[in-house]
Amino acid sequence: NAGVTQTPKFQVLKTGQSMTLQCAQDMNHEYMSWYRQDPGMGLRLIHYSVGAGITDQGEVPNGYNVSRSTTEDFPLRLLSAAPSQTSVYFCASSNLRRIRRTAVYGYTFGSGTRLTVV
């Protein structure tokens, strides 16, 4: 049981390049999400998904695409990287079904991807 796995851990991109940040979880969690963390800004929601085939935008979705073809995977795509997208990206998942039976609704975060766009 690996939890939430993010790859890569570090990435440097040139402006205009595209790439995909990978996120996979093996806990059968329905809910998956992507956050970016910038100094002094906390964690801001980019996109989230409540199940396979369903995605929705968060607070800062521009410049990013997501898809959820399986329960396990939730990749984040940068279409044309910009220096403003330099950040640490976290993927997080949670089991929505637990809400009905328990007060615990904790997210499990991945270890993060540090992205630099030059």
Next chain:
Amino acid sequence: GENVEQHPSTLSVQEGDSAVIKCTYSDSASNYFPWYKQELGKRPQLIIDIRSNVGEKKDQRIAVTLNKTAKHFSLHITETQPEDSAVYFCAASMVDSGGGADGLTFGKGTHLIIQP
């Protein structure tokens, strides 16, 4: 959308003293309020959470209180220890009875420093 304000941004306390971090939220529909601890270079980890049908929750040295009317909630850490030094984030979300949820909205974080 939801807006979460967190204060203070930095808090320095003597080892053994108590620390209190406060958050306010804007959306009255929010009903789930977790707190996360993030050590330098590591991922955020859930330390305690509270649902809107509960006013207070304790877990050993940490506790969270919620005032729904005033739309604010607080984290209390007693008998602080050096390992409590970290950045703490509050968050808010709406979780519905059908199991749906929107994303967590986080505060900007509080850097807690425990002075020896």
